[in-house]
Amino acid sequence: MSNWNPQNSDPVTRGLMSGFPPARDKTIRPEGGELGGNSFPNTRWAFSHQRELKPTATVRRGPAAPSALPHKLRDDIDAVAFTTMEGEQTTWGASIEALYTDGIVILHRGSIVYETYRGALSADLPHIAFSVTKSFVGLIAATLAHEGVIDTAAPVARYLPELAKSAFADATVRQVMDMTTGVKYSENYTDPLAEVRTYGIAAGYSKPPEGYTGPDSIASFLATLPKQGEHGAGFTYKTCNTEVLAWLIQRVTGKPMPQLISERIWQKLGMEEDGYLHVDPVGMAACGGGLNLSLRDLARFGEMMRNRGQYNGQQIVPATVVDDIAGGARKEDFAKAGYATMPGWSYRSQWWVSHDDLNAYTARGIHGQVCWIAPKAEVVIARFASHPVAANGNSILDKVSLPAYAAVAKHLMR
């Protein structure tokens, strides 16, 4: 990606997928290779058009008109100045361009004060949220625990006997929710031998290599994962935990995840667009990162969390469930993961909790997806991006965007 920058990688400028049919060298394909939708800079188009490349299942919004989301746009946001974690002076406006942003919505006290779409994204298009998906799953799991439908102290194998020989057999549901399981699974996208690669194939994100005989579904992949270390020893970010949690929820409720998210979140929030989930080769939703939704709908979700579960005139999830998430988990557990950009944070029920002066907590996904909630500032920031670098954590993304969010929130508090 050496010669690419945010400007020359813009999919509209490049003419990707324009014309009938698009030119051969401008046609994004589902498969890998130079024109594959999984490779940067093709991702700049593909992240807003996942359903045109692969099988998906609807997260239905239902027949009602969407809930109100008033615009009170402000023109003073782009000029907000801040210092990055590397000491660079910049502004909000400059930073969103530099971070390959596809769209940002900022809510202040429930109104849209800032909204922008770039490149392939528009207000009506669902964009892949990647691991922001996990926070939807975690919220539903926490709600089901509150309802007594699942017991977070129970071992996973009580609900999923298929995992009795895997690492998860004796992990508790809570350990899976908080990602403190001991399981051999590397999330390192730059390591070709990392388990996340096999996960990608099993989940149907990547084409299997010639002669592949490994697992061909998320469930069968999870059953292969052996234990490594001890459960409860500390936080390590492993997507397999979310897939276990999602499978467990579906098993217990007897409902597929697209339906659960529709019934418990989409229809109640009054979402503006249907969302959708990527499905694996046997039709189960990929819940570790497969949700696609519109930016305004992600903002609605964040606003509901900011209001302790209230939105659209109703209590959508119990306030105590939101409080438990916003309150975070043990910082010592989180510290062991060594995220330089997130000192003093914790991870609770698939959410990242800052414990900072804004009480901010966030749903986060690779390549720059975020739903950032700052209760003390009455601010929610929903953002989609197609940054060439996958990782958050210690990356350039966090070093710029975390100070940027805080600066804008504090500016709006004034």
Place this chain on the structure above:
Amino acid sequence: MSNWNPQNSDPVTRGLMSGFPPARDKTIRPEGGELGGNSFPNTRWAFSHQRELKPTATVRRGPAAPSALPHKLRDDIDAVAFTTMEGEQTTWGASIEALYTDGIVILHRGSIVYETYRGALSADLPHIAFSVTKSFVGLIAATLAHEGVIDTAAPVARYLPELAKSAFADATVRQVMDMTTGVKYSENYTDPLAEVRTYGIAAGYSKPPEGYTGPDSIASFLATLPKQGEHGAGFTYKTCNTEVLAWLIQRVTGKPMPQLISERIWQKLGMEEDGYLHVDPVGMAACGGGLNLSLRDLARFGEMMRNRGQYNGQQIVPATVVDDIAGGARKEDFAKAGYATMPGWSYRSQWWVSHDDLNAYTARGIHGQVCWIAPKAEVVIARFASHPVAANGNSILDKVSLPAYAAVAKHLMR
């Protein structure tokens, strides 16, 4: 399919795709083979879940609440008796079961008087409409001609120079619309050498066989079709005509078909669910048969046609455009195609016109999809099915369903 019947092929009874994950032998796969979604009886599930098996593009309904579709259910429909074209006495209720019906909505004077869903279908699920898709494309083409955007007397190559060496070079737009072109293309699904097979691969419906080097997109396939016979010599049903028409419309308007259908039909009619179109390997919509929509939304579309383009408080297409379709074309042209079940019919702008005593005309798709409009009876019948036999025309489907529709309409007229 010798041992299958409407009862034992029911996908719910068979447990297809139930459980998390579904059992191996109950899991429908996108590919061919015993568990392939293209083969009966798997189609009984797959026709209601196309997006979970393949890439698709949204036909967006927009943010508004759906238009009203009042229920005035009647309980006297199932008992309506009629005689099939083969002389058998039966009833409406018995016939819909025998025809592998997935769902039927009957409108009388704009209200739902009958509504049923069976097997894998429910009110909120889009079902594949197959060639009913063509009638949406034909209506938009006729409207664009009315607006002066396309000239139906012009040769196709004026709009699509890529087809200058194909059969379509000197065919007029009208000949394509009415399927009176002379082109070497067999629609015979039971002939392994029929061009419809290559179309299926090029459109991304079927997996290419090992070593396939033929066209890999709908557009590139159309360019390969040579002339056979003369243009204007008579009607022959060939899906390639619709794909040419759809390509031409997209080229002229600069808009992809999913957007055109959304803007001109879905949003204006106040549809209840997003629809979607199957897309080919280069992302262009398959317009000969790739539309999926809910049954009520298909009924809304039919009701708009019955009301000469008026629906939801507005004129959605010009009345003269609807009148031209409902008036049909030359019966002599149609007769040459030799459909025993449709004597005296004609084909106009991608619609089948009966010229019968109800002035009925219809959109039709293989395996039993229909939107049947009987202006004189003020009746619209929308139906989805997963009959094992593809063909309409001379098949058992028409021999039962055409008399059934007429009997119910006449019953409602009383």
